[in-house]
Amino acid sequence: MTNLEMYKQAFCEAFEITEDKLAGLKYQEIPSWDSVGHMNLVANIEEAFDIMMDTEDIIDLNSFEKGQEILSSNYDIKF
Amino acid sequence: MWDLQKYANHLAIIDDLGPKITYGEMNKISAEVMRVVDSRCLVVSLCQNSAGSIIGYVAFINNNIVPILLNAQLEIKLLINLLDTYAPKYVWLPANQADAFEEWKAVYSCYNYTLLKTSYDINYTLHDELALLLTTSGSTGSPKFVRQSYKNIKANTDSIVEYLELNETEKPITTLPMNYTYGLSIINSHLMVGATILVTDKSLMQKEFWQFFKDYEATSFGGVPYTYEMLKRLRFMRMSLPTLRTMTQAGGKLMPELHEEFALYAAENGKNFIVMYGQCEATARMGYLPAKNAVKKRGSMGIAIAGGKFTLIDMNGKSITEPFVTGELVYEGANVTLGYAECGEDLSKGDERGGILYTGDMAQFDEDGYYYIVGRKKRFLKIYGNRVNLDEIDRLIKEKFEDIDCASAGVDDHLYIFVTDETKASLVKEFVVKKTGLNQSAFNMVVVDEIPKNDAGKILYKQLEKYFLPG
Numbered sequence: 286m287t288n289l290e291m292y293k294q295a296f297c298e299a300f301e302i303t304e305d306k307l308a309g310l311k312y313q314e315i316p317s318w319d320s321v322g323h324m325n326l327v328a329n330i331e332e333a334f335d336i337m338m339d340t341e342d343i344i345d346l347n348s349f350e351k352g353q354e355i356l357s358s359n360y361d362i363k364f
Numbered sequence: 365m366w367d368l369q370k371y372a373n374h375l376a377i378i379d380d381l382g383p384k385i386t387y388g389e390m391n392k393i394s395a396e397v398m399r400v401v402d403s404r405c406l407v408v409s410l411c412q413n414s415a416g417s418i419i420g421y422v423a424f425i426n427n428n429i430v431p432i433l434l435n436a437q438l439e440i441k442l443l444i445n446l447l448d449t450y451a452p453k454y455v456w457l458p459a460n461q462a463d464a465f466e467e468w469k470a471v472y473s474c475y476n477y478t479l480l481k482t483s484y485d486i487n488y489t490l491h492d493e494l495a496l497l498l499t500t501s502g503s504t505g506s507p508k509f510v511r512q513s514y515k516n517i518k519a520n521t522d523s524i525v526e527y528l529e530l531n532e533t534e535k536p537i538t539t540l541p542m543n544y545t546y547g548l549s550i551i552n553s554h555l556m557v558g559a560t561i562l563v564t565d566k567s568l569m570q571k572e573f574w575q576f577f578k579d580y581e582a583t584s585f586g587g588v589p590y591t592y593e594m595l596k597r598l599r600f601m602r603m604s605l606p607t608l609r610t611m612t613q614a615g616g617k618l619m620p621e622l623h624e625e626f627a628l629y630a631a632e633n634g635k636n637f638i639v640m641y642g643q644c645e646a647t648a649r650m651g652y653l654p655a656k657n658a659v660k661k662r663g664s665m666g667i668a669i670a671g672g673k674f675t676l677i678d679m680n681g682k683s684i685t686e687p688f689v690t691g692e693l694v695y696e697g698a699n700v701t702l703g704y705a706e707c708g709e710d711l712s713k714g715d716e717r718g719g720i721l722y723t724g725d726m727a728q729f730d731e732d733g734y735y736y737i738v739g740r741k742k743r744f745l746k747i748y749g750n751r752v753n754l755d756e757i758d759r760l761i762k763e764k765f766e767d768i769d770c771a772s773a774g775v776d777d778h779l780y781i782f783v784t785d786e787t788k789a790s791l792v793k794e795f796v797v798k799k800t801g802l803n804q805s806a807f808n809m810v811v812v813d814e815i816p817k818n819d820a821g822k823i824l825y826k827q828l829e830k831y832f833l834p835g
Binding site: 299300301312316317319321322323325327328337339340343344345347 | 803805
């Protein structure tokens with residue numbers, strides 16, 4: 286699986302949504318991306334890429350695109 | 365209830381969206397509201413963590429106007445159902461939600477909140493002692509409310525001020541909804557001592573929350589077990605929060621390991637971590653674990669608050685005197701509420717409990733008299749701090765889906781719904797998520813061949829435990 290596929294899967298599983306909903310998706314835009322959902326998302330991402338995210342990055346991750354940006358600049362994960 | 369004039373020059377509220385409100389300003393608004401409302405009556409108040417929401421609540425309580433506190437995000441159909449059931453004279457709501465009731469006239473507005481005069485012509489009698497109505501279950505829109513009296517609120521608030529040693533220098537930041545008894549008790553107790561409440565609707569998972577926390581130097585917050593799991597994931601213990609003095613925890617039992625971890629963190633960093641125990645039926649708080657014993661007594665919810673008393677009773681109603689024997693926890697104190705209301709007529713009822721509450725929680729005490737919750741007598745779970753009644757979930761599902769065979773069970777934060785018809789599983793889940801308003805990750809669907817029942821048709825929940833309890 287590519288990094289992008291793993292990244293997408295982390296979102297789909299955390300929020301129980303399909304891939305077509307991911308582009309432009311923002312925090313609190315859907316009921317399942319609340320603070321509970323956010324925690325599940327972070328857990329999925331950390332597990333998929335075997336990383337530990339910093340507090341700053343966890344609270345900065347407020348959209349599908351922003352997460353990609355954070356992962357590539359701070360964790361050396363290329364998409 | 366609150367002596368607003370005494371602290372007239374203190375800031376009562378700092379709202380992250382801008383407004384800063386003194387106690388004096390709050391007192392002025394309170395008088396204005398009274399001129400408009402005129403006499404004691406019922407108001408439905410749609411709450412959010414914002415200045416307007418809190419100011420309205422304070423004005424109502426201080427003027428003997430009885431509010432029903434609901435979440436402003438409650439689904440409109442459920443809201444209308446509740447309005448029709450209780451026929452309030454007014455509704456206090458965020459100004460941008462007033463459009464939904466265009467036939468009702470706006471009679472007062474401040475800080476993005478509006479007071480609407482309704483057109484109900486029924487006026488249910490309000491018992492003299494009745495101060496406030498609060499829900500016990502998150503957002504299912506159940507018409508069942510707890511009736512709290514002025515004496516209840518005052519007694520519980522005074523106990524909280526005493527055991528948390530609150531004073532005017534405190535600056536709690538909101539982390540819980542204000543219509544939730546625990547969140548409300550933080551507001552009640554801090555307004556009593558002239559402290560400043562940092563009000564925000566942002567969550568712990570948002571950058572803006574922590575910016576607000578740091579900018580205005582928050583001194584405390586409260587959290588349910590799930591809040592502490594989130595904080596752990598956020599690497600909270602590595603954050604630099606020099607102004608933080610106290611963290612409180614309630615709304616369900618924290619895992620003993622997590623309890624210990626936060627207690628140690630607090631002890632090593634000069635902060636207090638205080639585990640508490642309570643229910644809406646006891647206004648808010650009944651027990652607390654003093655910070656100095658937080659590590660030693662991990663897993664315990666502590667001792668009764670000042671002015672309260674715990675006892676345990678066995679199956680025959682006899683008092684338990686030996687340590688480490690399980691019995692139902694009974695609480696006695698001036699904060700035990702009057703009883704429930706399920707319809708408008710119930711608002712005229714007086715005290716039905718006489719200061720004694722059978723909590724429905726099963727507990728033990730140790731040789732030092734510290735209490736430990738070990739189970740529940742009734743079929744409900746706490747999910748993200750919200751009480752979810754399992755029998756009610758089953759009933760809602762059966763009402764919605766004809767001829768379905770289902771049963772729900774589980775542990776806190778994890779509800780398992782058992783169904784026999786695989787084709788209905790995802791529809792049932794979607795329905796329950798919507799009804800409860802809770803994140804879908806709390807709900808697990810399990811398809812089984814049949815729901816285990818005894819000869820009389822009673823569901824054998826014990827046999828379902830193998831699906832969610834470790835071996």
